[in-house]
Amino acid sequence: MSASKSSVSMDQHEVDVIIVGAGFGGLYSIYKLRELGFRVQAFDAAPSVGGTWFWNRYPGARCDVESLQYSFSFSEQLQAEWRWTERYAAQSEILRYLEHVADRFDLRPYIQLNTRVKSACFNEATGRWDIQTDDDKRWSAAFCVMATGPLSQPQLPDIPAIATFEGRAFHTSRWPEEQVDFTGQRVGVIGTGSTGVQLIPALAESAKEVVVFQRTPNFVVPAVNRALKDNELEFWRKHYPQIRHDERFSRTGVWDPLRGTRSAMEFNDAEREYLYRAAWDRGGFGFQATFPDLLTNMEANKTAADFVRARIREAVKDPETAEALCPKDYPFAAKRLCVYSGYYETFNKPNVRLVDLRREPIKRVTPQGVTTDKSDIPLDVLVFATGFDALTGALKNIDIRGRKDKSLRTLWSDGPVSYLGLCVAGFPNLFMLSGPGSPAALSNAVVTIEHHVDLVARCLNDLRTKGMTHIEATGEAQREWCDEVRALADQTLMTQAKSWYNRPPQEGKPRIFVPFVGGVGVYRERCDDIITSGYEGFDLYAHGVEAMRAAAQTATPSACIIAGE
Ligand code: N01
Numbered sequence: 001m002s003a004s005k006s007s008v009s010m011d012q013h014e015v016d017v018i019i020v021g022a023g024f025g026g027l028y029s030i031y032k033l034r035e036l037g038f039r040v041q042a043f044d045a046a047p048s049v050g051g052t053w054f055w056n057r058y059p060g061a062r063c064d065v066e067s068l069q070y071s072f073s074f075s076e077q078l079q080a081e082w083r084w085t086e087r088y089a090a091q092s093e094i095l096r097y098l099e100h101v102a103d104r105f106d107l108r109p110y111i112q113l114n115t116r117v118k119s120a121c122f123n124e125a126t127g128r129w130d131i132q133t134d135d136d137k138r139w140s141a142a143f144c145v146m147a148t149g150p151l152s153q154p155q156l157p158d159i160p161a162i163a164t165f166e167g168r169a170f171h172t173s174r175w176p177e178e179q180v181d182f183t184g185q186r187v188g189v190i191g192t193g194s195t196g197v198q199l200i201p202a203l204a205e206s207a208k209e210v211v212v213f214q215r216t217p218n219f220v221v222p223a224v225n226r227a228l229k230d231n232e233l234e235f236w237r238k239h240y241p242q243i244r245h246d247e248r249f250s251r252t253g254v255w256d257p258l259r260g261t262r263s264a265m266e267f268n269d270a271e272r273e274y275l276y277r278a279a280w281d282r283g284g285f286g287f288q289a290t291f292p293d294l295l296t297n298m299e300a301n302k303t304a305a306d307f308v309r310a311r312i313r314e315a316v317k318d319p320e321t322a323e324a325l326c327p328k329d330y331p332f333a334a335k336r337l338c339v340y341s342g343y344y345e346t347f348n349k350p351n352v353r354l355v356d357l358r359r360e361p362i363k364r365v366t367p368q369g370v371t372t373d374k375s376d377i378p379l380d381v382l383v384f385a386t387g388f389d390a391l392t393g394a395l396k397n398i399d400i401r402g403r404k405d406k407s408l409r410t411l412w413s414d415g416p417v418s419y420l421g422l423c424v425a426g427f428p429n430l431f432m433l434s435g436p437g438s439p440a441a442l443s444n445a446v447v448t449i450e451h452h453v454d455l456v457a458r459c460l461n462d463l464r465t466k467g468m469t470h471i472e473a474t475g476e477a478q479r480e481w482c483d484e485v486r487a488l489a490d491q492t493l494m495t496q497a498k499s500w501y502n503r504p505p506q507e508g509k510p511r512i513f514v515p516f517v518g519g520v521g522v523y524r525e526r527c528d529d530i531i532t533s534g535y536e537g538f539d540l541y542a543h544g545v546e547a548m549r550a551a552a553q554t555a556t557p558s559a560c561i562i563a564g565e
Pocket of ligand 1: 357386
């Protein structure tokens with residue numbers, strides 16, 4: 001980048017932008033920034049591109065957002081030539097798609113695989129980021145784009161003696177590439193979130209016994225997956241421009257023409273039942289959009305919760321198991337809704353057993369299995385579907401230091417702060433894709449990723465055009481954004497469940513609610529306003545100019561005076 005005046009040492013490789021991650025976000029960043037003429041280098045710890053879709057290859061893994069929407073929109077040619085085979089794509093199909101994207105747009109030369117970024121430190125003397133990778137190479141870049149994914153750092157449960165288990169043990173997000181055979185095996189599964197509800201029915205097909213350890217039951221609505229037909233694909237191709245536009249300005253990044261617009265309480269019981277039934281039979285997240293007030297009005301919410309609980313009791317033959325599977329102590333969809341067909345019916349199989357950890361807590365793992373406070377449960381395999389150190393884990397895993405050696409890890413020790421979920425005050429020229437404080441966690445991830453990458457690209461281009469080199473969120477804008485994110489969340493029922501995006505208050509620490517609940521479209525309009533108003537809430541400055549001014553004033557040529565300080 002012409003404006004970046006670096007004083008990089010000889011053993012440092014120099015580029016304009018370092019991109020961390022080669023999943024949806026990393027791949028599109030490479031494409032977009034290279035298109036604008038920036039020199040980029042991407043890294044990924046995995047041996048392949050694909051990000052989350054490389055790692056999460058557990059049996060049953062499938063996207064629960066429809067494939068025709070969970071896909072890139074930036075290239076009409078790509079959109080026209082790729083043929084999705086099912087309404088919800090399996091992990092292997094999405095991985096093939098991302099590999100195709102990497103090849104089709106010739107992105108691989110800019111990606112170094114099998115390489116983890118260890119640290120990224122802002123060098124105040126050069127005004128650039130110094131990056132260290134685990135192959136002991138050092139890089140210098142004007143900008144960093146963290147395409148690390150909100151759900152990429154696996155989390156093991158804090159169960160005593162977990163390492164003593166002598167059978168095979170897997171975390172769903174670090175599943176081996178080779179096929180795992182469960183025939184004749186007794187398999188224990190800990191965790192019943194979106195991952196667990198996909199995995200458990202798949203395991204039940206071949207395992208001798210599946211023991212499901214459930215701490216909190218989830219609301220699971222049917223997906224109703226099916227093969228896509230030619231005429232359906234034709235319809236989408238014809239209407240894609242409008243559909244993609246609607247996705248971008250929708251609430252969740254999903255086009256849903258059947259989304260309800262009137263309160264659940266405007267209908268009588270029979271009408272509501274009819275509308276819920278229709279949404280249930282169509283399958284997918286649309287059920288949550290039957291009425292717009294399900295997450296803001298407890299009375300309305302209870303009608304949806306009652307409907308789903310009735311379906312669970314219908315589906316599960318053993319009444320005790322059915323009751324244990326019914327969520328009762330938090331509002332419907334306050335935890336992320338799970339979407340999968342046949343989950344509840346799986347518990348009718350003779351080889352599947354539910355252990356309700358609320359009535360029978362796990363005491364410890366043993367070499368032979370799991371001991372609860374009622375029994376010893378022998379197992380050959382233990383699977384942890386226990387989720388992620390969500391939203392911040394992957395970023396905290398890298399030693400990121402901003403101005404004055406400020407550590408992101410330390411700054412976020414009591415929960416993340418950001419401006420727009422995109423930037424952090426004190427960390428100039430560092431961008432997070434799908435960061436905490438953005439709507440990403442509550443949206444169609446591909447739509448929010450494309451939006452963030454487009455924002456970053458626009459910003460870098462604007463800086464170049466204006467003769468600027470640096471952008472940094474102000475502390476004040478960051479505080480106001482975090483307050484707004486909290487205040488919006490308080491208007492919903494989503495704070496009434498513990499989830500990977502809502503940590504209730506604990507030990508004197510305040511509640512942390514991470515995503516922006518205002519919706520994808522509102523967020524987009526807000527970002528557009530910020531940019532057109534001249535990057536409100538950001539300081540933009542030219543490092544070289546400031547350095548020269550500082551040199552004249554202080555006779556220290558390497559000094560860097562940051563605007564706004
Ligand atoms: O993880 P989770 P996930 N003892 O955190 C339980 C996305 N995703 O991997 O609820 C016993 O939701 C924990 O119990 P509790 C999607 O955004 C997308 O399932 O804390 N249990 C919970 O049941 C999703 O939301 C797709 O009481 C313990 C489970 O582990 C996100 O990833 C597919 C425990 C963790 O559930 C995360 O989903 C799959 C303990 N000590 C996932 N600790 C798509 O289709 C934790 N648990 C796109």
